[in-house]
Each structure stands twice: as structure tokens, then as C-alpha cells.
Amino acid sequence: MSSVTSRAIGAVVGGFIADAAGLPIHWVYNQDDLNAIVAKHDKPEFIPEGHCPFYKLPTGSLSGFADQGCALLQSLVESKGLDLDNYKSSLVTRFGPGSGYDIDRSGEKPVLGPWLNGSLKQFLANHEEKKAKTGADSADVDSLSKVGPLVALYAGDPKLMSYVESTVRVTQDNDIAVKYAQAGAKLLEDYILNGPNPDAVQKLTGQVDADAKAEIEAVIAVKGEPHQEVAKKFGLGCGMPANFNNAIHCILNGSDDFAASVRFGLASGGDNCGRLSFVGSCFGAQGGFESLPADWIAKTTEGAKIKALAEELVKMRK
Template sequence: MSVTSLQDRAAGALMGAFIGDALALGPHWYYNLDELHADYGEWISDYTAPRPGRYHAGLKAGQSSQAGLLLLLTLRSLVECGGYDEDDFCRRLDTELFPLLDGTPMNGPGGYTSQSIREAWRKRVVLGLPWGQVHGNADTTEAAERSLALAVRYALRPAQLASTVCANSALMQSDGTVLAMTVAYGAILGMLVEGHPLDGALAGKLMARVKRGELPFHAVTSGHLQAPQPGRAGASTAGNFPSPDALLGPGFIAQAARDPAIHIEPAWKVSLVYGMPCAVYHQFPAAYYLAARFADDFESAVLHAVNGGGQNQARAILTGALVGAQAGLAAIPRRFIDGLDQHEEMLGLALRLAEQIADEDRGDRPAQNTKS
């Protein structure tokens, strides 16, 4: 792969996530679609401000929710430290975020504080517990939304990607299924940044990494999910997560998205198929579907994610990263970048992180022989 395309995909993934977050700021958490359409019309196509009394009320169109601000905090730490430094990340939470919270939902930067962040704040600030003992059992995509920056940073190092995403997620989320699905999302995003397509073949590539010990998922099958060979050593891997299904499911979803005999029309109704709520088992499948269906059409992917209602912010962040990684930064409409609050800092950090990855890619490759 070329260095230019690698950088473009890495920066596209990060900016795609920031844009998805901000696009859903106004119409966030409308579970009644009639109310959504009454407030914003039949189709939302750009940044909007939240209505009075709604989530994030008082913020302006193009601003970030707390999820976007946490992603920005993570990205700053990654760029300034040259990689993931858990002590630096936790210090930033202690000094930059937690002093602005009071433990209630409708408070804090971005206008709303999620369950897992509230629980971490309570255990860390009120109870005085150390990091490592402040996680909770929230079943949301909160960890995936911030740790996607880690997946981008370590896209060329899948084992380090998995261990880093898992460690960062476990700081505030403890449920094993949530962690498995979060690490799987990060592994898939990393492969898209590498240049692999989001299609049915992705599962086989991921399973090959499981077999090599690069991804911490349990597996007992041989190639193509066939029965293990009797008496053959190395057919089984014992990972931290009990099965590889979090890696396998997205491939089937991608096949469905590309199957002409399967119709979800309009595509925003994927939120009704997989569910509008916040839990990982609703959000990840919808994001995979939209990212596979609109792999080279960033605008359609994120806008269908937003117009689906419910927890459309998580859906749009996750979709934006996946499609941004496939289509690249150059394919993101300029109006989405220019209309994003803090876009200059976000874009600058995204490009700097992409350059760090490119520098490592250059270092991993043997020197080119320029003699004729």
C-alpha cells in the first residue's frame, strides 16, 4: 500500500468519527421518529443545533458531544506521547474532564455524560479509588468511540492494537461481551485503515490473525470454520474472549449489505432492523451494515446513520470511522470538515497521527534498491 493512501485512510477514519458525532448532536436520542421529523424535517443533511430541553441543549451546530471531546482528548494524548500512554490518558481524565462533572447525566462538557463515565467519576472522585478499580458494567459503545483512535494508531500492529484497545476499554467498562465486541470493532477498523475492504472475506483474514495469536479470541476450528484436524497441534487458540463471533458477525452483515436480494430501504431503517437503543449489540451491526453498503460514499453512510434516530450519535461515530477509513479523508465533503467546531485542531492532530503511522510503515519496510 502507498504511504499516501495509508495516511488518507487513517485521517479519514478519525475525521469521520468527529463528523458523525457532531452531525447527530441536534437530533440525538429521538426514539419517536415523528417527533424527529417534526423538529428537523424528513431528512437531516448537515449540522444542527439541539432544541431547548433536549439532550445537549445550549450547544451550537457543529459542536461535539462528550463522546467527541473524549475522542479528542485521546487523540491529543496519542499524538503528544507518540503512542498510547495509559498514565497520561488517565491524568487527562483526572485533570481535564472529571473536575467538570458532578455525577449527573445532564451535565458536563458536551451537554451529557454517559453511564460509564459517570460511574468512573463516582468511583474515582467520590470514593477515591485508583485507576483499575473504577470500571462499571455499562453495555454501550462508549469505549469504542474513544478507543477507535487507538485502533487507527496501531492499525499496522494488530496484536498491539488489540491489547491497547482492550486495556483502555477496561478502564471504564468491565462486561466481557462489551470488551470483545469493542476489540473486534477496533481490529476491523484497523484492517480498513490497512486497506482491506469491509466484505465477507474479512472474517477469514481476522481468523488468520487469531490463529497467529495476534487477536485474543478463542478458536478451535480449522480453515473456513471447518472442524479441527484430529491430532493436529496448533488448531486451537485460547484467547481472552470465549469465542471469535464478534469477529465473524461483521462479515455476514457486510455480505447482507451487498446482497441484491436483501433490501433495507431507505437505508436509515437499519436502525429499526438492528434496534435504536444504546447497547453494543444494536449499534455495531448497524454501523457495519452502513459502512459496507456505502463503502465509498461517506455522506450517504453518515447521514443514514443520523436519520435513523435513537442512539444515532454512536451509530454515526462508528459508521463515520469505518467509512472514513475506506473512502479516505479526500472523499469526505469539505462542508462537513469546515462546519465542524475545532476542525483545525482535529484535522491537524489526525494528520499528525497519520504521519506517525506512516513513519512506522516506512521503518518496517526494507530499503528500496534504486539501482537499475
């Protein structure tokens, strides 16, 4: 079995490459249209032409969800640990004035450039106004999508859950966003510390509150149903718990084949990227860095940089 170090690096890199793989078909809500697009290619990942109806980026780019994780990863390495002020500065650098996200989106869609998620818009406005609380009242899956770097560094640390909460509230001052990010962080922590475990999701039901437990149990009850149908049933949008549920269903149906496992979530429709960062982190943690497809890393524009940062991050583990 892979080492904790390998699993921690796999969790970080796996999340980013999964997001990049699914970006060309991000936010395609009509599953019939999505299936027609995917049918034209040998594999659904890294499709050469972008089909997102809202924005268009070169294949290999990261979505706004994974870019939040990138800002966190960069900050953790620079600060040698969690420093919320530095994290805020990292977010402003990546998403704020003068960044690649600083573009006009008022015209026809898809816009040529990245999409700025709602919670980030509110964060930037609150930060500019120097408000003490910078987070938006948003229960979207952004919070879950960026836990990978934080868990990779702090898995096993009793302060991890408090770190997750304080990090999430920087951009999403919302209890649901925090709750499901913490639930996801507990699952990912288990995979990093202990490796693959078919009972890990069931174990998670004993570590969360009654509402989250009911959501997870509802997912377990439909484990054997086709993932695309389940995703539509729970809801294809960005909100939680729906997108958390979709991520958990994908994880339940995965195997030791990273690419094959991620493809469930990648081609499910709607906000695939919102769940792919977390899904990729969980599969990367289960198999370790050696389980990640080298061609996926190569096809991710920032793949080499992310790998290097992940290695620096994991060296800081105590």
C-alpha cells in the same frame, strides 16, 4: 487509491465530523418525530437547532461519545503513544471537575450543556477514590465509538488488540464492551491498511468469537433492508451488540460518498452519535482524508484542531 497515511487521518477526522453532524438529532427515539424534523431541512446533518430531548449544545459540538475519543487522541499525541495514566488524566480534564461537563443536570430537560455518559460518571468516581480498576460495568457503545485514534496509530501492530482492551477497561471494565470494540478495531484496521473492500465485513466473521460472528451474520442477512427499520429492529439504545450491529449495517450499505454513507446512520434514530464516530471512522478510512467533505470539517467546532492532532498522531506510525 489513497495512502495508508491518508486513510489513517481520514479514520480519525471522519469519526469526529460524523458525530458532530448527527449531534442535533442525538437520542431522538421516536422515528416519526425524527423524520418530521429532518424533512424540514435540505440535509439531515448539522441541523441548526438541537432536538435532543436530554441536552442542548451548539451545532458543531461533539457528543460525549466523541469527546471521549478526543481525550484519547489528545493523550496519544501528548504521550507519543498509549499511556493509560495520561489517558485517565486527559479524561478527567475533559469531563471532570471544572470542565464543561461539570454542570447541574437535575432540572428540566434538555439541559443547556453536554450530557455525561454513565460510564464516565463511574470512571470519575472510581478515579477520585483512587481505585485500581476505574472502569464501569457498562456494555454501552462508548467503547466502540472511540477506537478511531487508537487504530489510526497502531494499525498493523500485533499489540493493537491488547491496546484496545486496556484502553476500554479504563472506563468500561466489561467483556462485551471490550469484545465489540476489538471487533470494530479489526474492521477499521483492515480499511486503514488495505482500503475499501466490499468483503471486509464478511472477512470479519472469521476473526471474532462465535457470538460476535452470529451478530455480524444477522446484520449481513438484512443488508438490503432500509437502515432505519433495521436499526429499530436491533434496538436504538446505547448498548451493544445492538449499536454495533447498527453501525455494521450502515457500513455495509455505504458507498464511496462519505456524506451520503454517513447519513444512513445519522438519521436512523436513538443513539445515532454512539455509532457515528465508528461509522465515520470506517468511511473515512476507506476513502482517505481526501474523501471527507471540507464543509463538514469547517462546521465541526474543533475540526481544525482535530485535523492537526490527527496529522501529528499519524506521523508517529512506525
